[in-house]
Amino acid sequence: MIIDDIINEAGIRASALKESGGKERENDSGYKPVSLKSAIKKCSDKNAVIAEIKYRSPAEGNLKTTLAPGSIAKVYESGGCTAISVLTESTYFGGNLENINLARISTRLPILRKDFIVDEAQIIETGKTPADALLLIAGVVKENLKDYIALSESLSLEALVEVHTVKEAEEAIKSGAELIGINNRDLKTMKTDISKTAEISCLIQDAGVLKVSESGIKTPEDVIKLKKHCDAFLIGTSLMNSDSLKSTLEGFVFA
Numbered sequence: 048m049i050i051d052d053i054i055n056e057a058g059i060r061a062s063a064l065k066e067s068g069g070k071e072r073e074n075d076s077g078y079k080p081v082s083l084k085s086a087i088k089k090c091s092d093k094n095a096v097i098a099e100i101k102y103r104s105p106a107e108g109n110l111k112t113t114l115a116p117g118s119i120a121k122v123y124e125s126g127g128c129t130a131i132s133v134l135t136e137s138t139y140f141g142g143n144l145e146n147i148n149l150a151r152i153s154t155r156l157p158i159l160r161k162d163f164i165v166d167e168a169q170i171i172e173t174g175k176t177p178a179d180a181l182l183l184i185a186g187v188v189k190e191n192l193k194d195y196i197a198l199s200e201s202l203s204l205e206a207l208v209e210v211h212t213v214k215e216a217e218e219a220i221k222s223g224a225e226l227i228g229i230n231n232r233d234l235k236t237m238k239t240d241i242s243k244t245a246e247i248s249c250l251i252q253d254a255g256v257l258k259v260s261e262s263g264i265k266t267p268e269d270v271i272k273l274k275k276h277c278d279a280f281l282i283g284t285s286l287m288n289s290d291s292l293k294s295t296l297e298g299f300v301f302a
């Protein structure tokens with residue numbers, strides 16, 4: 048299964064990171080983070096879209112857009128997105144950590160680091176970048192979720208906790224997650240079904256928790272359908288595969 052291989056790779060990188068002394072280094076990048084949660088909450092006159100920079104995906108192969116991360120971030124900001132997600136996994140998604148720095152040069156919007164976090168060392172590593180938030184996948188970090196959320200927060204990184212099942216959503220809430228991403232994609236089969244968002248969001252009733260619908264959002268009509276079930280939308284492939292990033296994004300933002 049691809050997901051097992053991706054996690055294995057992430058584990059190998061995390062060990063290398065630890066061996067290189069990653070844990071001992073300064074964790075202050077000198078960057079002053081902005082809040083992804085506040086940005087989503089403040090977004091009342093349009094749909095809160097977290098627009099993703101990713102060049103490849105296991106499901107789609109290479110995506111159309113080859114612009115540099117800084118250029119994409121600039122266009123995304125002009126298209127009205129609320130935050131930017133940067134894929135940093137290299138083998139399957141064509142990303143790297145440097146892409147966060149490159150995106151940051153052209154935007155002050157919140158940046159989410161999107162990767163497969165399997166070890167504390169990667170959280171500490173993220174704290175040294177100009178990212179404001181990071182993804183923690185409940186099904187991957189398992190019993191470490193609570194500790195990883197706490198470690199992220201101690202480094203001024205907000206955690207977007209990704210869930211795909213009712214059980215994972217319950218775990219996320221128990222672990223104190225305040226930002227929950229409902230992944231419409233089943234990482235085991237790689238198939239998407241946006242009705243997942245409604246199915247799981249009705250179980251997350253805590254008013255203090257923000258819900259993000261992730262993956263498989265293809266059209267403005269999808270956004271309209273999902274609106275009443277979530278606070279924000281994480282969109283990658285349909286943007287990166289479009290001929291005009293800006294107008295495609297505007298379609299989602301103003302749907």
Ligand SMILES: O=P(O)(O)OC[C@@H](O)[C@@H](O)c1c[nH]c2ccccc12
Nearest residue numbers: 230261262263264281282283284285
């Ligand atoms: O490209 P899409 O279908 O619009 O999906 C974006 C985002 O949700 C997806 O990239 C994603 C969701 N969770 C992840 C975990 C790791 C890597 C990638 C992801």
